[in-house]
Amino acid sequence: MTAQNSATRPTSIAVQGKAGSGSALAGLGVVAFSLTFPATAWGLESFGPWSLVAVRSVLAAMIAGAFLLARRAPLPARAHWAGLAVVAAGVVVGFPLLTTLALQTSTTSHAAVVVGLLPLTTAVVSSLRTGARPSRRFWAAAVAGAVIVLGFTLGQSGGSLSAGDGYLFGALLVCAAGYTEGGRLARLLPGWQVIGWALVLCLPLSLAGSVLGLAYEPAHLTAHGVIGLVWVAAGSTFLGLYVWYRGMAEIGAARASQLQLAQPLLTLVWSVALLGEHMSPAAPVAAGAVLVCIAVTQRVK
Template structure:
C-alpha cells in the first residue's frame, strides 16, 4: 500500500513538473521578444508586480494563513532567486545573445537544481543519478555549442549567474512546498517582494508605451502570468511530490521546447539533430529518475 501511494505521488509529481517545464519553455523566447522593446530592469520588476498583484488576490480569495516566521527566510531566498534574480539576469543576458545561445546554460539548470536539492532539501540521490544527470546536461550543452553559437563574455557570465540563483530558488521553494503548498510558496514570495516591485515599476516605467509593439506586450504578459506565477504552481508542486533532484531533470527538455518556440516566433532554424539529441536526453531523464532515490 505504501509503495502504491509513493508511485502515485511520484507519477503526479512528474506530471506536474512536466506541465511546469512546458510553460517555462516559453520564458526565454518571450523575454527575448520583450527586451527588444522594454528595458530589462523594467521588464523584471513589471512582471513581478503584475504576478504579485494576482498572487495577492488569490491568497485573499482563498483566505490563506500567513507563513510561519521560520518560513520567511526561505521565502526571501525564493524571491531573490526566481522573482528577481533569474528574470533580471536573463533579461540582461539576452541583450547580448540570442535565445538559442541561452540553451547552453539552461542545460545546466537541472544539475544546479539537483545540487541545491542536496544542500537545502536534504536529498541523497544514488551515484548513478549524477552520472545520467551529467550526461543529459552534456548532451544539451554539446548540441547547443555544435550550432556555432557565440555571445559576448558578459552575456555568458550573466546567464551562468542566472542558472545558479535559479537552481537555489527552485530547490528552496520545493523544500518549502512540502509544508506550505506549491502555489502558496510562489504567491507569498511574490507578495513579499510586491511593494518594492510596484515602486520600481513606477520608477523604471517608460515615458510612453506608444512605441511598444504587440509582440513585446505579449512577451510581457506571458512572462508575468505564465513564467512568473502559473508555471510555478505546477513546478513547485511537482518538485515537492516527486523529489527535487528527480523531477528537476525534466528541465533537460526545456531547451528543446524553447528552441521549437524560438524557431516559430523568432524564425531560428530547427534541424533533425535537435530531435535526435532530445531522444538521448529523454533517455537520460528516465535513467536519472530510476536512481534519484
C-alpha cells in the same frame, strides 16, 4: 496473497501515483518555463530589460495576491519568511533580471545553455541544502544529460560564448538556490502559496522598480511586447512556478530538476516557431538522447 502483501500493495500504488502526478506537474512547469525566453524576447520589443522584469513581477504579484485573498490563505509562519526571501531573490528577481539582461546580446538558443545546466546545478544545491544523496546512476545520467544539452546548444551557437554569459551563469546559481528552497517549502506549504507569498514579498521593490524603470526606459507597446509581458508574468512566473513547486514537493528537487533537461530543446522549438530562429537537423537526435537520460533519473533515487 498474505495480509502483509495486501496492506503494502495499496501503499505502493499510492506512492507510484503520487510520483506520477508529481512528475506530470513538474513537466507542465517545464513547458511553461520553455516559453520564457521567446516571450522575454517579445517583451523586449516594447520594454527595457529593467522595466520588463519589474512590471512582470508587479503583474504576477497582483495575480498571486488575488489568489491568496480569494483562498483566505493565512500568513506564513515567521520561520518560513527567510526561505521565501531566498525564493523571491532567486526566481522572482534574480533569474528574470539576469536572463533578460543576457537576452539583449544572446539569442534564445544560446541562452538555453544555462537552462541545460540548471538541472545539474539544482541537484547539487539541493544535495548540499537538504542532505539528500542521490545514487551514482542518478548523477551519471544527470551529468550525461547536461553534457548532451551543453554540447548541442554550443554547437547551435558555433561553439562560442557570448558577452551575456556572465549574466547567464549568475542566473543559473540564483535560480538553483530558489528552486531548492522553494521545493523545501512546498513540503510545508501549498505550492501556490510558496510562489504567491514570494511574489507579494517582492511587491514593494517591484513597484519602485517599475516606476524607475519606466521613467528611464519608456515603453513602446506592440502586440508582441504585450503578449510577451503577459506570458512571463502569468505563465512563467505564477502558473509555471505554482505547478513546478507542487510537483517538486512530491518527487523531490533533484528528480524534478532533471525534467528540465528537456527545456532547452523545447525552447529551441518555440524559438523556431515564434522567433524564426534556425534549428539544425541534430535536434531530434539530441532530444532522444536527453529523454533517455530523463527516464533514467526518474527511475533511480
